Amino acid sequence: MRHDLLALAVLQLLALGAGCTSVGSSAYASGPRLAPSSAPVLLSATRDPSGAGALGVVEAHGDRRSASLAMIGDAFRSSVASLGGDAGRIDSFVTRWEIVTEAYTYACGGPKTPMTCTGSRQVEVPTFTLTGRAFKLAPGATP
Amino acid sequence: MKPSLVIAAALLLSGCATLRAEHMLTGRPLAPTAGEVQVVMEGAPVPGAFTEIAIVSATGTLMYASLPSVLDALKAEAAKVGGDAVIRVRYDRGANGATATGVAVRLAAQAVGRGDAAPGAAATF
Numbered sequence: 001m002r003h004d005l006l007a008l009a010v011l012q013l014l015a016l017g018a019g020c021t022s023v024g025s026s027a028y029a030s031g032p033r034l035a036p037s038s039a040p041v042l043l044s045a046t047r048d049p050s051g052a053g054a055l056g057v058v059e060a061h062g063d064r065r066s067a068s069l070a071m072i073g074d075a076f077r078s079s080v081a082s083l084g085g086d087a088g089r090i091d092s093f094v095t096r097w098e099i100v101t102e103a104y105t106y107a108c109g110g111p112k113t114p115m116t117c118t119g120s121r122q123v124e125v126p127t128f129t130l131t132g133r134a135f136k137l138a139p140g141a142t143p
Numbered sequence: 144m145k146p147s148l149v150i151a152a153a154l155l156l157s158g159c160a161t162l163r164a165e166h167m168l169t170g171r172p173l174a175p176t177a178g179e180v181q182v183v184m185e186g187a188p189v190p191g192a193f194t195e196i197a198i199v200s201a202t203g204t205l206m207y208a209s210l211p212s213v214l215d216a217l218k219a220e221a222a223k224v225g226g227d228a229v230i231r232v233r234y235d236r237g238a239n240g241a242t243a244t245g246v247a248v249r250l251a252a253q254a255v256g257r258g259d260a261a262p263g264a265a266a267t268f
Contacts, residue, residue, distance in 0.1 A: 043169045045231070045246045046195045064242070069167040069200055090169070093198065093244050097237020124239050126202060 022067045025060035025075040027083050027134065034084025034136065041077040042137075045090040052135035055083040061129040064095065069128070076130045085134035092131045100125050160205035162212055164220035166197040166247065173225025173249055180218040181228040182245070189230050192251035197224045200244040210234060213243040221247035 031054050042049075060075035080088040102123050109115030173196060183189055201216035203209065213234070221229045226247030235242045 044195060045169055045198055046193075046248070064202060069165050069198065073167040073198070090198070093200075093233065095200075095202075095233075095235040095242040095244065097235065097240055097242075099238065124237050126235075126237065126240055126242060128200070128242075128244075 022063040022065075023060070023071050023075045024062070025058065025079040027056055027058045027079040029056040029083055031055045032084075032136075037081045037084045037086050037136075039081070039086045041080045041085065042087045043073065043077065043090060044088075045093075048089050048133075049087040049135050049137055051138040052087055053138075055080075055085045055134040055136055057131070058083065058088065058134050059129060059131045061127055064126040064128050067128070072128055072130060076132070080134040083134040085136050087135040087137050088132055089135065090130050090132040093128065094131075095126050095128045097124055097126050099123070160203075160207050162201070162203040162207035162216055164199065164201035164216040166199045166220055166224055168197045168224070169246075170195040170197065172196060176222040176225055176227050176249075178227065180221050180226060181250070182214055182218065182232055183228060183230040185231050185233045185245075189248075190228070190250060193228065193230070193248035194251070196226050196247045196249060197221075198244065199224070199226070199229060199247045200242060202240060202242045204240040208236070208239060208241040210241070210243075213241050217243045217245060221245075225249060 034055065058076060058079035060072050060079060062072040062075070076088060076090070080086075099122055101120050103118055103120050105116050105118050107114060108117040173194075181190070199217055199220045201213040201220060203212045203216070207213070214232075217229055217232070224247055226249055228248050228250050229245035230248055232243055232245035235244075
């Protein structure tokens with residue numbers, strides 16, 4: 001019985017972890033193909049880096065109920081780095097509020113026969129998206 | 144309706160309603176701003192040169208899902224990182240929530256006048 005409960009708890013944690021990936025990002029190369037960069041990525045929401053080469057388009061998004069602005073910004077930086085970039089320009093930001101049907105689990109059953117039940121509910125989800133471009137700074141350029 | 148029911152309903156409503164603001168630095172934070180923070184909506188002209196500091200965002204739900212609530216929170220967040228203006232402000236409204244997002248900046252004249260970083264010095268690029 002104790003092992004069953006432990007297994008159930010582990011499964012619930014795994015399911016929770018898999019279902020809670022609330023941040024995502026993607027990149028589309030439209031310039032020179034470079035190897036992914038491990039250098040720090042600088043961001044600006046108002047200026048293109050001077051003398052830098054454009055590498056492609058990037059976006060990052062997240063469910064604002066669980067993802068902070070910093071987390072989504074880090075995902076944006078990762079996308080820039082995946083194109084070999086070390087500078088990112090944020091061209092636009094938008095929050096889209098959508099009503100979605102969400103599944104949830106709850107403890108049910110009696111003390112002797114604990115069970116997990118599944119339900120569904122309608123919630124409003126704010127998804128924040130950053131869209132912009134990746135750049136490679138010119139060698140020796142001071143950001 | 145009984146007053147106790149009204150109070151209970153108000154408590155329930157205020158307990159669920161949230162208003163939160165946060166920022167993501169894209170420049171260097173400056174000393175907090177004590178004065179008024181200007182709001183410049185997306186598409187409106189930006190008043191002169193500026194130093195970029197951070198992207199700021201405020202989200203309100205239920206009773207805080209309104210333009211005044213989220214703009215006040217946005218201005219307070221910008222002031223915390225030293226901004227005296229929030230530019231490119233975008234307002235997105237849902238059924239029960241609202242978000243305002245913009246770029247916190249220090250306008251050039253104020254930056255020089257206060258002896259802070261010169262315009263452009265703290266810019267990311």
